[in-house]
Amino acid sequence: MTMENKEVQKAQTQAVEGNAERMERRPVYLPATDVYERDDALVVVADMPGVTEKDIEINLDNDVLTLTGRAEFAEPAGFDALYGEFEAGQYERVFTLSEDVDREGIKATIKNGVLRVTLPKSEKVKPRKITVQAE
Amino acid sequence: MWPVMNRWELETDPFRELQQWQRQMNRLFDGGRSVSRAFPAVNLWGNADEVRVAAELPGVDPGKIDLTVTGNTLTIEGERVPEAAGEQDVVYRQERANGRFLRTLRLPFEVDNDKIEALYENGILRITLPRSEESKPRKIQVQA
Numbered sequence A: 001m002t003m004e005n006k007e008v009q010k011a012q013t014q015a016v017e018g019n020a021e022r023m024e025r026r027p028v029y030l031p032a033t034d035v036y037e038r039d040d041a042l043v044v045v046a047d048m049p050g051v052t053e054k055d056i057e058i059n060l061d062n063d064v065l066t067l068t069g070r071a072e073f074a075e076p077a078g079f080d081a082l083y084g085e086f087e088a089g090q091y092e093r094v095f096t097l098s099e100d101v102d103r104e105g106i107k108a109t110i111k112n113g114v115l116r117v118t119l120p121k122s123e124k125v126k127p128r129k130i131t132v133q134a135e
Numbered sequence B: 001m002w003p004v005m006n007r008w009e010l011e012t013d014p015f016r017e018l019q020q021w022q023r024q025m026n027r028l029f030d031g032g033r034s035v036s037r038a039f040p041a042v043n044l045w046g047n048a049d050e051v052r053v054a055a056e057l058p059g060v061d062p063g064k065i066d067l068t069v070t071g072n073t074l075t076i077e078g079e080r081v082p083e084a085a086g087e088q089d090v091v092y093r094q095e096r097a098n099g100r101f102l103r104t105l106r107l108p109f110e111v112d113n114d115k116i117e118a119l120y121e122n123g124i125l126r127i128t129l130p131r132s133e134e135s136k137p138r139k140i141q142v143q144a
Helices: B007-012 B014-029
Strands: A033-037 A041-047 A056-061 A064-071 A080-084 A089-096 A107-111 A114-120 B042-046 B050-056 B065-070 B073-080 B090-094 B099-106 B117-121 B124-130
Touching (some): A056 A107, B065 B117, B065 B124
Antiparallel strands (some): A064 A089, A080 B042, A107 A114, B042 B050, B050 B124, B065 B073, B073 B099
């Protein structure tokens, strides 16, 4: 396995956006994401504050992994907005994976607004120790 | 989607207007997706009796968040502990910030320190700060 096909590349955003326009007027955020590779799996960790497990969608189409999270955010009633830096919106991130992921074993959890996706490597690419036997 | 220049504001505070314009331009260029800002991002609401603050603090242990109020200043302080990536792991992308953070906000009035409530849920910290009795406006009877 060469370095190039191991690497996780950020897919072009066109994959999600294309030329199609969005119907709803919600901001789309690019979540800050960490990606690292363990011996047995690829791990993707993305910040999605305000997103719960029911508002998350993970899609793997061929080798394109799409993470989508809808952050709902209730504005308090009877208050004036004094200052604002964030609002309800949609988190979206697309990655192209190498083909060596075990699709059945993909796991995702969300805790404290952080999404964590574990993509196990398929058996054939896991590092294997081969013992050389003396004759 | 051109930034709208408000002439009246320009006259009152050109620097602020310039900053606002710059923000709008930034937003324009990255398609409204990301704007670099202080951590944590905050929202503030208020009425005559209370201020409410919401802060985006994903992945922060609530036990590691310190809130301090002095007069009408609120300080949110804490630490985000990095994910434990093993030494053998190959890191491809590391965009999530880690380490200590501190944010100071000026509130519109003094608050009652004993009645402050904070709730951390889904990575968002919500703080309720009731106005202190002393700072509430008082009606004074004019005697004839």
